[in-house]
Amino acid sequence: MKTDYRATSPRQKRPLFLAWLQLRQKWARLLVAVTGISFAAVLMFLQLGFRGALFSSAVEFHQSLNGELIMLSSRYRSLISLDRFTERRLYAMAGVPGVQSISPVYLNFIQWRNPDNNQIWDIFAIGINPEHQVMNLPGVQANRQQLREPDTVLFNRGSRQEFGPITQYFQAGDLIQTEVDERRIKVKGLFQLSPTFGINAYLITSDLNFLRLAEFRQPGLIDVGVLKLEAGADVQQVLAQVELHLPKDVKVLTKEDYAKAEVAFWNTSTPVGYTFDLGVVIAFIVGAVIVYQILYSDVTEHLPEYATLKAMGFHDRYLLMVVYQESLILATLGFIPGVLIALGFYQVTHWATLLPMTMDLGRVLFVFVLTLVMCLVSATVAVRKLQTADPADVY
Template sequence: MQSGFKDSLFKSVSNIPRKLDGDLFVIHKQTEAIWRGSSFPKYELMRACGHPDVKEVKKLYIGQAIWTNPQKKSKRALLVFGVAPDKCIISSDEFRSKKSLLTIKDSALFDDRSKYDFGPIKEMLKTGPIETEVNDYRIKVMGTFSLGTSFAASGNIVVSEDSFFKLFPYKSHNRVDVGMISIKNKDLTHQVKKDLQALLNQNVFVFTKKELIEHEEAYWRINSPIGFIFGFGTIMGLIVGMVIVYQILFTDITNHLNEYATLKAMGYPHSYLVKIVVCSSMILAIVGFIPGALASAALYKVTESVTYIPMDMTFGKILNVFSLIFLMCVASGILAMNKLKSIDPADMF
């Protein structure tokens, strides 16, 4: 479960950069994560238009705002993405077909994978557009798209540039949070990246999509306490499991000292007794892992349905966890074998 939480953390936080429609991305060097970024001058991004291999340049504005549930009137924080209505920021056919709705004044597209606390938006849209407030400003939700929640944001909306600056009047029109660049020839992506990094100001990074995902994950792995907590939880789970298995094996050896002494008196070497204990620990690993894996798979589904954060039970994860549990049980068996060294058949009988 701890491994699943950790993997879902990294998968959810990289969900936004993974779905952004671009080959190269420009961010300020002080940007720790997309949702926690620093803006840079717009003219820096526009300089990239002069490169012969650049196909398109898109400006992306990002801010955190307060959403008002249209039914309950409760308020929740979400991420707001501002973009030119004629530009596609999400690489999906669904978003491309609906981006024209952003040309309507004070309109928005709502992420239908946001948590239910924001209201049953998708169901309410069946009867027509929904009016609500974001940062106490009246907007009209015209449709939905699919992006997904993360540990950073439990909801998302996309608005036009004009609407974005109405929601965030303190933000400057001359600064951009993320620059998205499309390349004519994908094979030249790395070369164009080098060219643009040399051309643009030293205060910005030019990342490929893979590098942007790694940058996003690095924030949560290194700078955020959440990544450390889940990693530490995995280690603590192994330690606690090792102690429990050790106690089981030690108690079993203690309860059967006479039998082990009898085997020793019959001429069985100490290595044979060691094999018995190690085999017992292996049986514990296998028999305990199967119901544990099934229970975890069920809990993954429950957690995903409640949090809307993807949790996948992959074969690689199953193999890794089983390997750790197997080694844990064998290590516990090796520790418990110390009791066998002191067995003397003469003392037993």
């Protein structure tokens, strides 16, 4: 019976996977734990999804602009915090080397009447020169020339139902006439811009039509100037040239910085960014409490068994590893359904709100790391109970 089992050999016995064997025993509790962690992961995904949708929808307009540099009033903050400047500032830049063309854009909320129920809603109107390719949006490219006709507009496919079923009417081939700021207008085409947290719907029209609809706006005082550079021109170099001649009442940004400024506005100058960050923190805490409850009761229930292990000569470290492994298993098992459920919610939210809810790898990894941290923190609190497993108590 004497066997030399201490001999070292390349084929060592595989260690028992105690953590999994222990979790597997109480499958109902395992299910509760996995559900709780999934719930927390879904909450975090939703908060981050809303936050991401907010930011990506907020800059869809910015990114659609067909130009590398953007001129703005120095007091401009965001699409919902506009300031006007004279278009002469923009035309002055036409001669700067590297600038190919310039184009003024008018922006204003104006009143749109729902053709079905006559309710009036504010819509964000964009006035562009129909001869220029100012916005790189498929519907605009195809239809902008039709805007030369008086009182014609392009309507926002992604707008909410409050504005009337314009998209359906248009696609059915119906002629849509409604009133915008008391003028009768015709919808000539559709384009796609997602609603943002500040803008429910957009409307694109020509600069001349814009001034007819927004009678209170003065011709020549514009909101955004788009500078299109020659092919191969160095953006930073042209920007430096432009800034040489720049009066104090206007600023020029690259398109990327223009979009970043919009995101920064929503993040810091409104409560929205904070709200979603807090949502993530709360989801994290809820998840951590759930995992803690599960691990704590698991440790408590197995305390005599842990004491037995200690009495057999296992180090505390071994038991700590078991609990930490359990928490990592729970994190992984809870995370996978969490991602899938979150993807479903993203789709449903997109249908309901038209917000651009999209999942990206960075967010998946971020939430996975948050879930891991959540479970490890809970395990760290729960293992304090392990110290009370006294091997002397097993006799």
